[in-house]
Amino acid sequence: MAKGFFDMLLDEIFDADWKGHRGEKLTERELKLVGFLGRKGKILRNIYLPKEKGETTEIDVVYITQKGIFVIESKNYSGWIFGDEKATYWTAMLPNKEKNRFYNPIKQNRTHLKWLGKYVGEEVPLFSLIVFSERCELKKVTVDSPEIKVIKRDRLYAAVRSIWDTAEDKLAEEQVDEIYGMLQKMTDVDQAVKEAHVKNINAKYKKADAAETALQEDVSEPTVQLQEAEESNIQKAEEAPEPGVEELLCPRCGSKLVLRTAKKGTNAGNQFYGCSRFPKCRYIQNR
Ligand SMILES: [Zn+2]
Numbered sequence: 001m002a003k004g005f006f007d008m009l010l011d012e013i014f015d016a017d018w019k020g021h022r023g024e025k026l027t028e029r030e031l032k033l034v035g036f037l038g039r040k041g042k043i044l045r046n047i048y049l050p051k052e053k054g055e056t057t058e059i060d061v062v063y064i065t066q067k068g069i070f071v072i073e074s075k076n077y078s079g080w081i082f083g084d085e086k087a088t089y090w091t092a093m094l095p096n097k098e099k100n101r102f103y104n105p106i107k108q109n110r111t112h113l114k115w116l117g118k119y120v121g122e123e124v125p126l127f128s129l130i131v132f133s134e135r136c137e138l139k140k141v142t143v144d145s146p147e148i149k150v151i152k153r154d155r156l157y158a159a160v161r162s163i164w165d166t167a168e169d170k171l172a173e174e175q176v177d178e179i180y181g182m183l184q185k186m187t188d189v190d191q192a193v194k195e196a197h198v199k200n201i202n203a204k205y206k207k208a209d210a211a212e213t214a215l216q217e218d219v220s221e222p223t224v225q226l227q228e229a230e231e232s233n234i235q236k237a238e239e240a241p242e243p244g245v246e247e248l249l250c251p252r253c254g255s256k257l258v259l260r261t262a263k264k265g266t267n268a269g270n271q272f273y274g275c276s277r278f279p280k281c282r283y284i285q286n287r
Contacts, residue, residue, distance in 0.1 A: 009043065009061075009063065009156065010153055010156060041063055041064060041065040041066075041176070042063075042064045042065075042176060042177075042180045043061065043062070043063055043064075044061070044062050044064070044180065044183050044184060044187060045060065045061050045187070046058060046059075046060070046187055047059040047062060047183050047186045047187055048186055048187070048188075048189045048191075048193070049112070049115045049116060049119055049186060050115070050119075050193075051111075051115055054193070056189070056193060057111055057112055057115055059071060059072075059073075059112045059116065060072055060073050060074045061074065062116075062183060063160070064171075064176050064179050064180050064183070065164075065171070065176065066169045066170065066171050066172070066173070066176060067125065067127075067163065067164055067167040067168070067169060067170060067171075068124055068125030068126060068127060068167065068170055068171065069116065069120070069124060069125070069126050069127070069179070070127045070129055070160060070163070071109060071112055071113055071116060071126055071127065071128055071129065072129045072130075072131055073105050073108060073109040073112070073128075073129070073130050073131070074131050074132075074133075075102075075105055075130065075131065075132045075133065075136075075251070075254070076132075076133045076135065076253060076254045077092040077100075077102065077132065077133075077135070077136050077249060077254045078092065078094065078135040078136055078254065079092045079093050079094040079095065079135075079136055079137070080092070080093045080136070080137050080139035081132065081136050081137065081138050081139055081141060082139055082140050082141070083104060083105075083106075083140075083141045083142070083150075084104075084141075084142045085104075085106050085142060085143045085144055085145065085148070087104055088103070088104055088107070089101040089102065089103060089104060090102055090103075090104050090105070090141075092136065092249060092254075093139075100247050100248070100249045100256070101247070101248060101249065102248065102249040102250075102251055103251055103285075105130045105150075105251070106128065106130060106143070106148055106150065108251060109128045109129075109130060109148075110128065112128075113126045113128055119182070119183075119186075120179050120182065120183070123170075124170070124171065124179070125167065125170055127147060127149075127163050127167075128147065128148045128149070129148075129149050129151070129156070129159060129160070130148075130149065130150040130151070131151055131152070131153055131156055132150070132151070132152050132153070133152070133153060134152065134153060134154070136152070138150065138151075138152060147163075149163075248273060250275040250276075250277070250281060250283050251283065252275065252281055252283040253275060253277055253280075253281045253283070255275055255276050255277045255281065256276045257273040257274065257275060257276065257283075257285070258273065258274060258275075258276050259271055259272075259273060259287070260272055260273070260274045260284075270287075271287050272284055272285065272286055272287050273285050273286075273287060
Protein backbone atom coordinates (compact mmCIF):
# COMPACT_ATOMS: atom_id res chain seq x y z
CA MET A 1 0.00 0.00 0.00
CA ALA A 2 1.61 3.16 -1.18
CA LYS A 3 1.28 6.22 0.98
CA GLY A 4 0.36 8.24 -2.11
CA PHE A 5 -2.83 6.26 -2.26
CA PHE A 6 -3.89 7.57 1.13
CA ASP A 7 -3.39 11.13 0.00
CA MET A 8 -5.86 10.35 -2.76
CA LEU A 9 -8.22 8.63 -0.36
CA LEU A 10 -8.10 11.75 1.83
CA ASP A 11 -9.00 13.87 -1.17
CA GLU A 12 -11.97 11.61 -1.65
CA ILE A 13 -13.05 11.94 1.96
CA PHE A 14 -12.70 15.67 2.29
CA ASP A 15 -13.66 16.98 -1.12
CA ALA A 16 -16.56 19.21 -0.13
CA ASP A 17 -17.54 19.90 -3.74
CA TRP A 18 -18.02 16.26 -4.57
CA LYS A 19 -21.76 16.01 -4.16
CA GLY A 20 -22.36 18.57 -6.88
CA HIS A 21 -20.06 16.88 -9.38
CA ARG A 22 -21.24 13.41 -10.13
CA GLY A 23 -21.08 11.84 -13.55
CA GLU A 24 -18.17 12.17 -15.90
CA LYS A 25 -15.73 13.57 -13.42
CA LEU A 26 -16.54 10.76 -11.01
CA THR A 27 -15.96 8.08 -13.60
CA GLU A 28 -12.66 9.57 -14.68
CA ARG A 29 -11.37 9.83 -11.14
CA GLU A 30 -12.47 6.35 -10.23
CA LEU A 31 -10.76 4.87 -13.23
CA LYS A 32 -7.58 6.65 -12.19
CA LEU A 33 -7.88 5.29 -8.69
CA VAL A 34 -8.59 1.75 -9.79
CA GLY A 35 -5.66 1.89 -12.19
CA PHE A 36 -3.43 3.19 -9.43
CA LEU A 37 -4.51 0.55 -6.97
CA GLY A 38 -4.33 -2.41 -9.28
CA ARG A 39 -6.58 -5.04 -7.75
CA LYS A 40 -5.94 -4.16 -4.15
CA GLY A 41 -8.89 -2.01 -3.28
CA LYS A 42 -11.71 0.07 -4.63
CA ILE A 43 -13.25 3.29 -3.43
CA LEU A 44 -16.82 4.46 -3.57
CA ARG A 45 -18.39 7.62 -2.20
CA ASN A 46 -21.87 8.63 -1.12
CA ILE A 47 -23.59 5.28 -0.98
CA TYR A 48 -27.29 5.30 -0.17
CA LEU A 49 -28.31 2.08 1.51
CA PRO A 50 -31.91 1.00 1.95
CA LYS A 51 -33.10 0.84 5.55
CA GLU A 52 -36.59 0.08 6.79
CA LYS A 53 -39.77 2.03 5.94
CA GLY A 54 -38.50 3.13 2.54
CA GLU A 55 -35.72 5.17 4.12
CA THR A 56 -32.05 5.21 3.23
CA THR A 57 -28.83 5.80 5.13
CA GLU A 58 -25.85 7.48 3.47
CA ILE A 59 -22.25 6.31 3.80
CA ASP A 60 -19.49 8.85 3.05
CA VAL A 61 -16.76 6.57 1.73
CA VAL A 62 -16.11 2.83 1.50
CA TYR A 63 -12.76 1.27 0.72
CA ILE A 64 -13.36 -2.29 -0.47
CA THR A 65 -10.35 -4.58 -0.08
CA GLN A 66 -9.38 -8.24 0.34
CA LYS A 67 -9.52 -7.65 4.13
CA GLY A 68 -13.08 -6.45 4.07
CA ILE A 69 -14.71 -3.03 3.79
CA PHE A 70 -13.42 0.07 5.54
CA VAL A 71 -16.45 2.23 6.21
CA ILE A 72 -15.39 5.84 6.59
CA GLU A 73 -17.42 8.62 8.16
CA SER A 74 -15.81 12.03 7.69
CA LYS A 75 -16.29 14.95 10.04
CA ASN A 76 -15.33 18.56 9.36
CA TYR A 77 -15.95 20.13 12.76
CA SER A 78 -13.70 22.79 14.25
CA GLY A 79 -12.54 23.22 17.82
CA TRP A 80 -12.00 20.79 20.64
CA ILE A 81 -13.86 17.51 20.29
CA PHE A 82 -15.14 15.63 23.33
CA GLY A 83 -16.87 12.30 22.97
CA ASP A 84 -17.49 8.85 24.36
CA GLU A 85 -18.26 5.72 22.36
CA LYS A 86 -21.42 5.14 24.43
CA ALA A 87 -22.80 8.70 24.54
CA THR A 88 -25.61 9.80 22.24
CA TYR A 89 -24.10 13.20 21.52
CA TRP A 90 -20.55 14.51 21.28
CA THR A 91 -19.43 18.09 21.83
CA ALA A 92 -17.37 20.50 19.74
CA MET A 93 -16.06 23.48 21.72
CA LEU A 94 -14.87 26.57 19.88
CA PRO A 95 -12.05 28.83 21.18
CA ASN A 96 -14.68 31.31 22.47
CA LYS A 97 -16.03 28.44 24.64
CA GLU A 98 -19.17 28.13 22.53
CA LYS A 99 -20.30 24.53 22.70
CA ASN A 100 -22.15 22.65 20.00
CA ARG A 101 -23.22 19.06 19.99
CA PHE A 102 -23.49 16.49 17.24
CA TYR A 103 -24.78 12.96 17.00
CA ASN A 104 -22.15 10.41 18.10
CA PRO A 105 -20.38 9.50 14.81
CA ILE A 106 -19.56 6.01 16.10
CA LYS A 107 -23.28 5.29 16.51
CA GLN A 108 -23.95 6.94 13.18
CA ASN A 109 -21.41 4.69 11.48
CA ARG A 110 -22.67 1.67 13.43
CA THR A 111 -26.00 2.19 11.67
CA HIS A 112 -24.12 2.29 8.35
CA LEU A 113 -22.29 -0.94 9.19
CA LYS A 114 -25.51 -2.63 10.22
CA TRP A 115 -27.28 -1.93 6.93
CA LEU A 116 -24.16 -2.51 4.86
CA GLY A 117 -23.76 -5.91 6.54
CA LYS A 118 -27.32 -6.83 5.63
CA TYR A 119 -26.63 -5.74 2.09
CA VAL A 120 -23.24 -7.34 1.33
CA GLY A 121 -23.61 -10.31 3.67
CA GLU A 122 -22.67 -10.71 7.31
CA GLU A 123 -19.53 -12.70 6.42
CA VAL A 124 -17.79 -9.63 4.97
CA PRO A 125 -15.64 -7.94 7.66
CA LEU A 126 -16.51 -4.25 8.17
CA PHE A 127 -14.19 -1.74 9.82
CA SER A 128 -15.48 1.55 11.20
CA LEU A 129 -13.27 4.62 10.74
CA ILE A 130 -14.31 8.08 11.91
CA VAL A 131 -12.02 10.64 10.30
CA PHE A 132 -11.89 14.22 11.56
CA SER A 133 -10.33 17.08 9.63
CA GLU A 134 -7.27 19.08 10.63
CA ARG A 135 -9.53 21.88 11.84
CA CYS A 136 -10.23 20.19 15.16
CA GLU A 137 -8.41 18.69 18.10
CA LEU A 138 -9.58 15.34 19.50
CA LYS A 139 -9.36 16.60 23.06
CA LYS A 140 -10.99 13.72 24.90
CA VAL A 141 -12.48 10.93 22.83
CA THR A 142 -13.02 7.60 24.55
CA VAL A 143 -13.28 4.48 22.41
CA ASP A 144 -13.25 1.01 23.96
CA SER A 145 -13.80 -1.17 20.89
CA PRO A 146 -10.47 -1.98 19.19
CA GLU A 147 -12.12 -2.41 15.78
CA ILE A 148 -13.35 1.21 15.78
CA LYS A 149 -10.92 4.02 15.02
CA VAL A 150 -11.57 7.69 15.68
CA ILE A 151 -8.73 9.65 14.15
CA LYS A 152 -7.63 12.85 12.51
CA ARG A 153 -6.88 12.67 8.83
CA ASP A 154 -3.12 12.47 9.26
CA ARG A 155 -3.58 9.15 11.09
CA LEU A 156 -5.62 7.49 8.34
CA TYR A 157 -2.71 5.64 6.82
CA ALA A 158 -1.58 4.30 10.22
CA ALA A 159 -5.13 3.30 11.18
CA VAL A 160 -5.83 1.37 7.98
CA ARG A 161 -2.35 -0.12 8.14
CA SER A 162 -2.84 -1.40 11.69
CA ILE A 163 -6.11 -3.12 10.75
CA TRP A 164 -4.64 -4.37 7.48
CA ASP A 165 -1.64 -5.97 9.17
CA THR A 166 -3.72 -7.93 11.67
CA ALA A 167 -6.77 -8.85 9.57
CA GLU A 168 -6.84 -12.00 7.47
CA ASP A 169 -7.53 -11.92 3.75
CA LYS A 170 -11.24 -12.66 3.48
CA LEU A 171 -12.26 -11.65 -0.02
CA ALA A 172 -11.04 -12.85 -3.38
CA GLU A 173 -10.56 -10.33 -6.18
CA GLU A 174 -13.83 -11.46 -7.77
CA GLN A 175 -15.69 -10.80 -4.52
CA VAL A 176 -14.17 -7.31 -4.25
CA ASP A 177 -15.34 -6.65 -7.81
CA GLU A 178 -18.78 -8.06 -7.09
CA ILE A 179 -19.27 -5.91 -3.97
CA TYR A 180 -17.98 -2.87 -5.82
CA GLY A 181 -20.48 -3.44 -8.62
CA MET A 182 -23.31 -3.94 -6.17
CA LEU A 183 -22.51 -0.82 -4.13
CA GLN A 184 -21.77 1.31 -7.15
CA LYS A 185 -25.44 1.02 -8.08
CA MET A 186 -26.29 2.45 -4.68
CA THR A 187 -24.44 5.70 -5.37
CA ASP A 188 -27.56 6.49 -7.39
CA VAL A 189 -29.99 7.76 -4.78
CA ASP A 190 -33.07 6.95 -6.88
CA GLN A 191 -32.01 3.33 -7.16
CA ALA A 192 -31.44 3.12 -3.39
CA VAL A 193 -34.83 4.64 -2.61
CA LYS A 194 -36.46 2.19 -5.01
CA GLU A 195 -34.82 -0.76 -3.29
CA ALA A 196 -35.78 0.64 0.10
CA HIS A 197 -39.42 0.74 -0.95
CA VAL A 198 -39.31 -2.81 -2.26
CA LYS A 199 -37.74 -3.83 1.01
CA ASN A 200 -40.50 -2.03 2.86
CA ILE A 201 -43.16 -3.95 1.02
CA ASN A 202 -41.39 -7.22 1.71
CA ALA A 203 -41.08 -6.24 5.35
CA LYS A 204 -44.85 -6.29 5.77
CA TYR A 205 -44.70 -10.02 5.31
CA LYS A 206 -41.86 -10.45 7.75
CA LYS A 207 -43.29 -8.90 10.87
CA ALA A 208 -41.73 -11.43 13.25
CA ASP A 209 -38.36 -10.68 11.74
CA ALA A 210 -38.90 -6.95 12.12
CA ALA A 211 -39.86 -7.29 15.77
CA GLU A 212 -36.61 -9.10 16.40
CA THR A 213 -34.64 -6.36 14.67
CA ALA A 214 -36.38 -3.71 16.74
CA LEU A 215 -35.28 -5.44 19.94
CA GLN A 216 -31.66 -5.51 18.86
CA GLU A 217 -31.71 -1.93 17.64
CA ASP A 218 -29.31 0.47 19.26
CA VAL A 219 -30.02 4.21 19.21
CA SER A 220 -30.19 4.59 15.48
CA GLU A 221 -29.04 7.46 13.32
CA PRO A 222 -31.48 10.33 13.11
CA THR A 223 -33.74 9.54 10.22
CA VAL A 224 -33.26 11.34 6.94
CA GLN A 225 -36.22 11.46 4.63
CA LEU A 226 -35.01 12.45 1.24
CA GLN A 227 -38.25 13.68 -0.20
CA GLU A 228 -38.45 16.30 2.55
CA ALA A 229 -35.30 17.96 1.32
CA GLU A 230 -37.10 19.49 -1.62
CA GLU A 231 -36.81 23.24 -1.46
CA SER A 232 -40.54 23.80 -1.89
CA ASN A 233 -41.29 21.79 1.23
CA ILE A 234 -39.07 23.83 3.49
CA GLN A 235 -39.50 27.06 5.33
CA LYS A 236 -37.10 28.50 7.83
CA ALA A 237 -38.19 28.46 11.43
CA GLU A 238 -38.78 31.97 12.72
CA GLU A 239 -37.91 31.29 16.33
CA ALA A 240 -34.34 31.57 17.64
CA PRO A 241 -32.84 28.57 19.41
CA GLU A 242 -33.78 28.32 23.08
CA PRO A 243 -31.12 30.08 25.20
CA GLY A 244 -28.82 27.81 27.19
CA VAL A 245 -29.36 24.87 24.89
CA GLU A 246 -26.31 23.63 23.04
CA GLU A 247 -26.88 23.87 19.34
CA LEU A 248 -26.94 20.88 17.06
CA LEU A 249 -24.41 20.64 14.26
CA CYS A 250 -24.91 19.17 10.82
CA PRO A 251 -23.14 15.79 10.72
CA ARG A 252 -22.36 16.34 7.06
CA CYS A 253 -20.80 19.81 6.86
CA GLY A 254 -20.47 21.00 10.47
CA SER A 255 -22.75 24.03 10.11
CA LYS A 256 -25.57 24.60 12.57
CA LEU A 257 -28.86 22.79 12.23
CA VAL A 258 -32.01 24.89 12.39
CA LEU A 259 -35.54 23.89 13.22
CA ARG A 260 -37.79 23.94 10.18
CA THR A 261 -41.40 23.07 9.42
CA ALA A 262 -42.47 20.90 6.51
CA LYS A 263 -44.93 22.88 4.39
CA LYS A 264 -46.18 20.22 2.03
CA GLY A 265 -46.51 16.49 1.68
CA THR A 266 -47.45 13.83 4.18
CA ASN A 267 -45.26 15.48 6.82
CA ALA A 268 -46.78 18.94 6.49
CA GLY A 269 -46.75 20.80 9.80
CA ASN A 270 -44.10 18.53 11.31
CA GLN A 271 -40.91 20.11 12.55
CA PHE A 272 -37.50 18.76 11.67
CA TYR A 273 -33.87 19.88 11.76
CA GLY A 274 -32.30 21.04 8.52
CA CYS A 275 -28.81 22.33 7.74
CA SER A 276 -28.47 26.14 7.88
CA ARG A 277 -26.47 25.97 4.64
CA PHE A 278 -29.51 24.71 2.71
CA PRO A 279 -29.68 24.47 -0.28
CA LYS A 280 -25.89 23.97 -0.45
CA CYS A 281 -26.18 21.22 2.13
CA ARG A 282 -29.44 19.28 2.17
CA TYR A 283 -28.97 17.32 5.37
CA ILE A 284 -32.12 16.91 7.47
CA GLN A 285 -33.10 14.80 10.45
CA ASN A 286 -36.18 14.20 12.54
CA ARG A 287 -36.66 16.33 15.58
ZN1 LIG B 1 -24.88 20.72 6.43
